[in-house]
Amino acid sequence: xxxxxxxxxxxxxxxxxxxxxxxxxxxxxxxxxxxxxxxxxxxxxxxxxxxxxxxxxxxxxxxxxxxxxxxxxxxxxxxxxxxxxxxxxxxxxxxxxxxxxxxxxxxxxxxxxxxxxxxxxxxxxxxxxxxxxxxxx
Numbered sequence: 481x482x483x484x485x486x487x488x489x490x491x492x493x494x495x496x497x498x499x500x501x502x503x504x505x506x507x508x509x510x511x512x513x514x515x516x517x518x519x520x521x522x523x524x525x526x527x528x529x530x531x532x533x534x535x536x537x538x539x540x541x542x543x544x545x546x547x548x549x550x551x552x553x554x555x556x557x558x559x560x561x562x563x564x565x566x567x568x569x570x571x572x573x574x575x576x577x578x579x580x581x582x583x584x585x586x587x588x589x590x591x592x593x594x595x596x597x598x599x600x601x602x603x604x605x606x607x608x609x610x611x612x613x614x615x616x617x
Contacts, residue, residue, distance in 0.1 A: 488538045490554035495530050495561060495598070522593045529568060530598070533561040562599065569594050 492510075504510055514531055517524060537557050544550050569590040576589075588596070 487541065487554055487557070488534065491534050491538060491557050491561070494554060494558045495534065520593075522588060522590055523597060525572075526565070526569070526590065526594055526598060529565050530561070533565055537561050537564075566591065566594065566599075 504513055510531065514524075514527055517527065519527070537560055541552055541557055544552070573589045573591055
């Protein structure tokens with residue numbers, strides 16, 4: 481069980497690495513923060529999707545470990561979550577477009593908000609890795 485909790489935090493931190501918000505580390509505190517966070521509505525919706533994705537994929541990974549003995553690293557779980565979230569966000573944008581709601585030209589789509597504020601964690605990860613390799617003898 482402890483491995484599952486550690487993996488949950490690893491996945492959560494990887495997904496929110498680019499978002500410059502301080503998120504608590506306990507599940508109860510995270511839920512409280514998600515309900516009370518003061519950010520743009522699109523960012524709030526994405527944060528909720530991230531949370532739901534983390535819970536679902538960690539649960540699925542736990543079951544996979546218990547029943548088939550197959551383990552995935554946190555980075556693989558993060559990639560799977562990102563793919564699912566992008567698909568959901570594209571669907572949400574399409575739904576808005578098809579409903580003929582008038583959007584101002586300055587309003588970001590869900591998917592552009594995702595890429596601007598969440599998806600670029602790979603860049604941060606590369607920067608951290610390059611800093612680490614520079615410090616090695």
